[in-house]
Structures are given as structure tokens and as C-alpha cells.
Amino acid sequence: MRRARRRRPRSRLLLIVAALASIIVGYYAGQYWQRRPLEGLSVQVFDQGRPITYPEQFGIGFDNRHWRLFLAVDTRQPACRELLRHFALVVNRLAAWPKVQAKLRLTLLAYDRPGSDAIAAFTGGVNWVDVVTADAGSLDAVTQQLDIQPHGTIWCSEGTAGGVLVAPKHRAWARIPMEPAAVMARNIAGVVGFVE
Structure with missing residues (x-):
């Protein structure tokens, strides 16, 4: 019976170095590929x-698990109801990124102070929606930080319906413009993937 030939220590070392090099190259290539979609x-992006x-x-303020897409709304306006329907399509399109879909909350800053x-x-x-009601001064303080102030009596129009995406650690990362649902979902997933 033939005895199996053992590798020399030098060839073992070369194999180990080659394996480590491939792991390192793969890691950095993956990082590059993961961050590339923002382009x-x-x-x-901020x-x-x-x-x-x-x-x-x-x-x-205690919620450190969810990404939030903030919008300023008046819940009495038909345009804002239509906007909510559009975001239902966006959330539906996020099913392609289930981890992002599970973490996203649409957070509506309601200036009309609706009751429950x-x-x-x-x-x-x-x-997947949080409606935040408060006095106008408190809402203004947040909308000014986010730069999404309402424009007089124009609510939820195409020009004002974009939102700002805020990470769980309370940092605003991107302004998400109003676009078709599939595009908005890809934009949200791209930013979340980049930051995380």
C-alpha cells in the first residue's frame, strides 16, 4: 500500500498565506461592492x-431599532391620504429587501394635531406608520432640523412630499425625493445598506 505524501512546511505556509489573502481580498471587494450603489x-446624501x-x-426618542422616513403632513388633506397610499406601494416594493422593510417606519409629523x-x-x-402630534413649535423644531418645513397651505404635493431618512441612532442620512414606488424603495434600501 502506498503511503500518502505529506506536504512540506513551506508549501503548507504558501497555502495558508494564499487562503488568508483570498479572504482579505474578498472582504474588501465586498465592502467596495456594498457601498457602490449610492452612485x-x-x-x-448627507x-x-x-x-x-x-x-x-x-x-x-427611545426607539433605537427603526429607520424613520419623516414627512410633514396635514391628515385632513386628500393629497396626504394619497401620499400614504403611495408609501404603501413603497413599503410593498421593499419586500425585495425584507430586513430593510422590517426596520422602516414612516413617521408623519401631523400639523393638524389629529386625535386617536x-x-x-x-x-x-x-x-409601519407613526403619526406624531405635538404643538407647532415642537414640530417646527424637528422639521427645521430635517429641512422639510411645510409650505403654507400646500401639503403633500409632489414638490413637498419628499422625506428625510433618519437612522436608528438619530442621524439624518438622506433626502428621499418623491418618485415611483420601485425607485424610492431602491433608494431607501441603498442608503440603509450603505450606512449599516
């Missing part, structure tokens, strides 16, 4: 993210 997105402070009365019945009627009970 093709139609978003305005360098290093901008810190955002939520007033205590918002009740969302009005909020339930507006949202239709969907679980």
Missing part, C-alpha cells in the same frame, strides 16, 4: 449624517 441613487434631536413629547380616532382613520391601521 446610482437619486437621493441627496455626509456623515446629521444629528437629529426629538422632543420628549414625540415618544420616539382621526389617526386610525387616516392610517387604516397599518403597522
Whole structure:
């Protein structure tokens, strides 16, 4: 019976070095590939993210698990109801990125201060929307930080319906313009993937 030939220590060392080199090259290539998609997105990305402070009365300052897409709305306006339907399509398109879909909350800063019945009627009970009501000064403080102030009596129009994407650590990372649902979903998933 033939005895198996053992490799020399030098050839073993070369194999180990080659294996480590391939792991390192693969890691850096993956990092490059993962961060590359921002170039093709139609978003305005904020360098290093901008810190955002939520007033205590918002009740969302403790949430460090969810990404939030902030919008300023008036829940009585038909255009804002239509906007919510559009975001339902965006969330549906995010099914291609289930981890992102599970972490995203549409956070509506409601200037009309709706009660719980009005909020339930507006949202239709969907679980991916938070309607934040507060006095106008508190809402203004956040919309100014996010640069999404409402324009007089024009609510949820195509020019004002874009939102700002904020990470779980309360840093604004990108302005997401109003576009077709599939494009918005790809933009959101691209930014979340880049930051995480």
C-alpha cells in the first residue's frame, strides 16, 4: 500500500498565506461592492449624517431599532391620504429587501394635531406608520432640523412630499425625493445598506 505524501512546511505556509489573502481580498471587494450603489441613487446624501434631536413629547426618542422616513403632513388633506397610499406601494416594493422593510417606519409629523380616532382613520391601521402630534413649535423644531418645513397651505404635493431618512441612532442620512414606488424603495434600501 502506498503511503500518502505529506506536504512540506513551506508549501503548507504558501497555502495558508494564499487562503488568508483570498479572504482579505474578498472582504474588501465586498465592502467596495456594498457601498457602490449610492452612485446610482437619486437621493441627496448627507455626509456623515446629521444629528437629529426629538422632543420628549414625540415618544420616539427611545426607539433605537427603526429607520424613520419623516414627512410633514396635514391628515385632513386628500393629497396626504394619497401620499400614504403611495408609501404603501413603497413599503410593498421593499419586500425585495425584507430586513430593510422590517426596520422602516414612516413617521408623519401631523400639523393638524389629529386625535386617536382621526389617526386610525387616516392610517387604516397599518403597522409601519407613526403619526406624531405635538404643538407647532415642537414640530417646527424637528422639521427645521430635517429641512422639510411645510409650505403654507400646500401639503403633500409632489414638490413637498419628499422625506428625510433618519437612522436608528438619530442621524439624518438622506433626502428621499418623491418618485415611483420601485425607485424610492431602491433608494431607501441603498442608503440603509450603505450606512449599516
